[in-house]
Amino acid sequence: MYALVDCNNFYASCERLFQPRLEGKPVVVLSNNDGCVIARSDEAKAIGIEMGTPAFKIEEVFEQYKVSVFSSNYTLYGDLSDRVMKTLTDFVPKMEVYSIDESFLDMSELIYTDLTKLGIEIRQTIKQNIGIPVSVGIASTKTLAKMANRYAKKKYKKIGVFYAANKELVQEMLAFTQVEDIWGVGRQYASLLKRNGIHTALDVTNIPEEWMRKNMTVVGQRLWNELHGKASVEWEYEAPAKKNICTSRSFGKLTGDKTIIAEAASNYAAACAAKMRKQNSCASSMCVFINTNQHKIEQPQYSRSIVMEFQTPTNLTGEIIAYALRGLDIIYKEGYLFKKVGIIMLGLVPESQRQTSLFDTIDREKNRMVLGTVDKLNKLMGKDVVRMASQGYKRRYKLRAEHLSNRYTTNINEILNVKI
DNA sequence: TCTGGGGTCCTAGGACCC
DNA sequence: TCTGGGGTCCTAGGACCC
Numbered sequence: 100m101y102a103l104v105d106c107n108n109f110y111a112s113c114e115r116l117f118q119p120r121l122e123g124k125p126v127v128v129l130s131n132n133d134g135c136v137i138a139r140s141d142e143a144k145a146i147g148i149e150m151g152t153p154a155f156k157i158e159e160v161f162e163q164y165k166v167s168v169f170s171s172n173y174t175l176y177g178d179l180s181d182r183v184m185k186t187l188t189d190f191v192p193k194m195e196v197y198s199i200d201e202s203f204l205d206m207s208e209l210i211y212t213d214l215t216k217l218g219i220e221i222r223q224t225i226k227q228n229i230g231i232p233v234s235v236g237i238a239s240t241k242t243l244a245k246m247a248n249r250y251a252k253k254k255y256k257k258i259g260v261f262y263a264a265n266k267e268l269v270q271e272m273l274a275f276t277q278v279e280d281i282w283g284v285g286r287q288y289a290s291l292l293k294r295n296g297i298h299t300a301l302d303v304t305n306i307p308e309e310w311m312r313k314n315m316t317v318v319g320q321r322l323w324n325e326l327h328g329k330a331s332v333e334w335e336y337e338a339p340a341k342k343n344i345c346t347s348r349s350f351g352k353l354t355g356d357k358t359i360i361a362e363a364a365s366n367y368a369a370a371c372a373a374k375m376r377k378q379n380s381c382a383s384s385m386c387v388f389i390n391t392n393q394h395k396i397e398q399p400q401y402s403r404s405i406v407m408e409f410q411t412p413t414n415l416t417g418e419i420i421a422y423a424l425r426g427l428d429i430i431y432k433e434g435y436l437f438k439k440v441g442i443i444m445l446g447l448v449p450e451s452q453r454q455t456s457l458f459d460t461i462d463r464e465k466n467r468m469v470l471g472t473v474d475k476l477n478k479l480m481g482k483d484v485v486r487m488a489s490q491g492y493k494r495r496y497k498l499r500a501e502h503l504s505n506r507y508t509t510n511i512n513e514i515l516n517v518k519i
Numbered sequence: 520t521c522t523g524g525g526g527t528c529c530t531a532g533g534a535c536c537c
Numbered sequence: 538t539c540t541g542g543g544g545t546c547c548t549a550g551g552a553c554c555c
Contacts, residue, residue: 130523137523137555155521171523198555285553316529318552345525352520394522441524499521 100214100237101330102204103244104187104221106180107232107252107259109200110138113179114169116230117507117515125166129154132349132499133170170500178508182229190221195335203241205334218260238263241332242325245282246272246300273301273326283322288315300326340378340447346370347441351499353392355436360389361424363496365489367442368423372416373474375444381412383446385419387426392438403430411459412448415466416473419444420487 106112110128115121125143127136136152146164148157154168161168180199187194193205211217218235225233236248243263250272251261263269279289281300291314297303303311304326311319324331346367354360364387375382390402405426413419423442473485486492505513 132521132523134521134523151522153522158521201555283553287552316552318529341526343526347524349523392522443525 100206100239101241101244102206102235102237103248104202104233104235105248106200107234108138108140110176111140112231113176114504121167125164127166128169128171133501168502170503172504174506174509183225183231186225186228193336215260215262222259235260239328240325240330242282246276274299276300340380342447343443343445344371344374345443347439349439350496353436353438357431359495360437360440361427362491364423364427364440365420368420369416369490371442371444372414372419375414376474379450380447381414381450382444383412384408385422386443386445387423389430389437389440391435399435401432401435405430416470417487420489
């Protein structure tokens with residue numbers, strides 16, 4: 100048996116943890132640039148605030164219902180996530196951290212007989228130790244565990260745990276779940292299934308395997324197996340190294356100024372390089388892209404990207420920034436207001452397996468040592484104090500974040516103040 | 520004023536090789 | 538009339554995830 104543990108309304112719960120007066124009140128968290136709603140407390144959901152709604156469209160709703168609005172604070176969420184995950188490891192020998200707020204637990208080696216009880220214990224421990232509410236779904240495959248988790252939230256809200264312990268309970272859950280709510284079924288597949296008269300997860304189990312294979316490729320085949328209780332999704336107990344690494348942001352406000360765009364590109368290139376060094380990878384090639392705001396249809400649109408190959412795979416900040424700026428030179432065009440620039444590092448290989456080029460002119464070993472020190476310093480200071488010249492210090496392209504909470508758990512200057 | 524950011528997997532089709 | 542065949546690698550695009 101497998102469990103999926105999912106933090107309820109995670110980002111909203113994190114914010115509320117440090118402002119208990121918001122308990123029972125509507126809370127939302129916005130994406131970068133205070134763009135759209137990406138997390139909602141139950142009370143905010145009840146008002147009818149939808150996931151992904153642009154904030155500017157519902158400012159009146161925020162006003163009317165006195166919704167507490169937060170900019171996203173990933174430093175805080177990341178730290179709380181680490182604490183939740185660490186606590187979960189006490190319960191099972193093997194687990195897979197699936198996302199910032201979810202983990203699959205492998206219960207196949209447990210001698211526990213009452214898994215519902217174990218689920219309740221997990222929930223209580225996380226609430227007690229960290230203060231974040233979680234739900235637990237338990238079933239025989241990952242896809243069913245995901246479904247069980249959702250079912251727990253919908254049908255067993257009070258205890259927050261659902262264990263699909265026998266055939267009847269599995270059937271009940273399958274019949275309850277619409278196809279669009281199945282893990283792995285997105286908009287396109289949901290519409291394909293519905294056009295063919297398949298509406299619930301139970302319906303999916305009743306169609307021939309071949310139909311799924313033919314119409315939804317091996318993805319559909321795997322899904323069909325999983326719904327029949329045959330585990331077909333691989334486990335990743337250790338997070339594998341990323342194959343691509345991307346850093347991109349929208350600008351706080353649109354800009355046509357090439358120097359500002361170049362400064363942002365330099366910083367994103369440096370961020371990519373640091374992320375690669377962290378996982379000991381080097382990129383074989385990289386991509387720079389820029390685009391205008393596609394939502395502003397009345398303005399001239401332009402978007403372009405360029406892929407550049409490295410002679411020798413690299414994770415050196417200076418080299419990557421140089422390529423980024425060269426790439427930007429080629430794709431940048433006057434006369435447009437840009438929304439976003441981004442850097443994608445492609446074809447990542449382990450640092451140790453890097454093929455060196457005969458014509459390499461860079462002392463990579465020396466660079467590596469210098470950057471190792473830079474990484475340590477920047478980590479120690481909690482921000483990038485050591486930077487390349489082209490990165491600048493002014494951050495003229497910076498994000499909007501007008502409702503940012505403190506980094507309560509990771510920065511000594513921002514810890515909670517208690518008045519007595 | 521104002522619409523996130525970062526990933527993975529799968530397939531089809533072209534390029535290229537012998 | 539008739540225009541090989543099989544294999545691999547790469548890329549773009551689609552679909553999905555949180």
